Amino acid sequence: MNIIYTFQDAPYINLTNRCPCRCTFCLRETQQGVGGAATLWHEKEPIWLEIEQALQSFDFSGAGEVVFCGYGEPTCALENLLRTAAWLREHHPQLHQRLNTNGLGDLLHGRAIAADFAGLIDSVSISLNAPNAARYHELVRTNWGEAAFDVMLGFAQAAKKHIPHVVLSVVDVLDDDEIAQCQAIAENMGLALRVRAME
Numbered sequence: 001m002n003i004i005y006t007f008q009d010a011p012y013i014n015l016t017n018r019c020p021c022r023c024t025f026c027l028r029e030t031q032q033g034v035g036g037a038a039t040l041w042h043e044k045e046p047i048w049l050e051i052e053q054a055l056q057s058f059d060f061s062g063a064g065e066v067v068f069c070g071y072g073e074p075t076c077a078l079e080n081l082l083r084t085a086a087w088l089r090e091h092h093p094q095l096h097q098r099l100n101t102n103g104l105g106d107l108l109h110g111r112a113i114a115a116d117f118a119g120l121i122d123s124v125s126i127s128l129n130a131p132n133a134a135r136y137h138e139l140v141r142t143n144w145g146e147a148a149f150d151v152m153l154g155f156a157q158a159a160k161k162h163i164p165h166v167v168l169s170v171v172d173v174l175d176d177d178e179i180a181q182c183q184a185i186a187e188n189m190g191l192a193l194r195v196r197a198m199e
Contacts, residue, residue: 002040003054005070011063013084014070015051016077017042021102022141023129025173040071048080055087065096068121075105078113085120099124099163103152107144114158123165125194126156130174131181139173156189169194 005012046054060066066088068074074081085097103126105113117124130136133149142148159166168186170179172195179195186193 002042003046003051004058005040007067010065010067011058011060012067012069013074014040014042014072015068015074015080015084016045016070016072018045018076019073019102020076020104020108020143021073024139024141025171042071045077046080048083051080051084052087055084055091060092060095063095065098066092067098067100069100073102073104073108074099075101075108075113078105078109078116082116082120085117089120096122098122100127101125102127102140102142103155104142104144104148106155107148107151112155112158114155114162117159118162121163123167124159124163125167125169126152126159128152128156128168128170128182128185128193130170131178131185135178153185153189156191160190167192167194169196171196 002014005014068081068084081099088095088097097120099117099121101124127140130139130149133146136149136152137146140148144151156166156168168182168189168191170182170193172179174182183193
């Protein structure tokens, strides 16, 4: 069970396979794992005891950052995400904790969740992925249709109040004009935009 794997010299936490999106560019569609992990698919959802055991047995020495990102959306496993972040804060307070998310946790849980991360998560990267709701739905294909776009932006705005560093991201499957439009969205929100290379 690959709960913790290493990618780009950082430990990554893989808590769940669940995701409310079916992104056209998602690695889940084409490969089993990344970063040397043979597979990131869980045969079953890890329970807290299994996660805690993985944390206790992993050597975090020399790591500057730990990233919540696996083959599912981390906020689908919100309780275990928060417990893991709290465990890391207690046992490895020097680690910078980053959450990579699609920003749809409010829809997943039927409530605003940004405040849950206060004091635990140091930075969050939110997948903007498109310059408007129609293009977003075309690429991301969420369970909630075009309405998910504004919810994702709302989460990003709320996250600024509770998480020190908030970044929006897009994948370079977009053309230059679309990326420029995404840059404008980020700037209007007072956020940075990161363009991720399609693996």
